[in-house]
Amino acid sequence: MSVKIFIFNTKEKVLFEKAKAIRFAVFVEEQKVSKEEEFDGLDGISIQYLIFDNENAVCTGRRRITSEGHKLERFAVCKQYRGKQFGAKLLEAMLNDILPSRKKIYLNSQVSAEKFYAKFGFEKKGKIFKEAGIDHFKMVYKT
Secondary structure, three states: OOEEEEEEOOOOHHHHHHHHHHHHHHHHHHOOOOHHHHOOOOHHHOEEEEEEEOOEEEEEEEEEEEOOEEEEEEEEEOHHHOOOOHHHHHHHHHHHHHHHHOOOEEEEEEHHHHHHHHOOOEEEEEEEEEEOOEEEEEEEEOO
């Protein structure tokens, strides 16, 4: 296994197309999120992440700065690569990039992923809410 993490913006067309393909497969095809909701027009102001296992793009996510701090979004792992720690590698890379800023870090976690994020120091805030028809919790990184 040769893992590489790329950090880029949407001007890196080849990398961005690979990230979009993963998101389309996971969110639009598997989870039945509408294409319009998934591709919300915020990619251009986000920092994109893409993990490769050898030559295969396997995991992606993005982060952006909002009025609240750094928001982590669009975490997606290709089905055949789940359970192999790619999501953990992605989250660790994002946290390592953000933590020196000392700004708030938060995300909206699908309920099914809440325990995953909790292992990395995120805490639930508030009640369950729907986003793209899926139950979520807001989670904030404990500093």
